[in-house]
Amino acid sequence: MEDLKNQIENLKLNLSNIENKEYQNYFYSLISILDTMNDKLEELTVNQETIEENIKFMDDDLTDIQDELxxxxxxxxxxxxxxxxxxxxxxxxxxxxxxxxTTLKNNSEIPCPYCNKNIKA
Ligand SMILES: [Zn+2]
Structure with missing residues (x-):
């Protein structure tokens, strides 16, 4: 990514050194486009890093939840x-x-699931 930025900077420099009136306007707009691309690249790179960081955090959280479960x-x-x-x-x-x-302690009558009589008496 840094290489690409440097290449764009170099190209901008070379273009601005050309002193041909006829093409200068084109070069100016070309430089402006390159600048925008450069900014966009920077923005995308930052966004991607943020997303990667968020995914890492989510992954850590998931690991914690799994550990707990x-x-x-x-x-x-x-x-x-x-x-x-x-x-x-x-x-x-x-x-x-x-x-x-606690059920045994608190109830004097507990029905037996087998014979339905009170298991305690
Ligand atoms: Zn019984």
Whole structure:
């Protein structure tokens, strides 16, 4: 990209050194076009760099989100989960039921999913 800019600058310089009245007007407009192209190039380059930077940021964000989503469950968290649930056997049919400890504590009647009777009595 720098090479192209230098080439355009050189061409501009060469054109402005030509002292032929007949062509000078053409050269002036040619120089003006080259200037505009140069500016546009500069603008595009900056835009592209900004886009590349934004994509990099988005990529980093995505990596963070992925890390959070697929973070492995720690042993402590597993223990917590185990503590919340407990195994009870129905006193009528003897089937094993997993129930939350708070549910067991707060309810005197819990219907058995197998025999529909109260597992606690
Ligand atoms: Zn039962």
């Amino acid at each position: 697929f973070e492995e469950v720690s042993i402590d968290e597993l223990n917590d989960m185990e503590e919340e649930y407990t195994e009870v056997s129905c006193c009528h049919c003897g089937n094993i039921i997993f129930a939350e400890q």
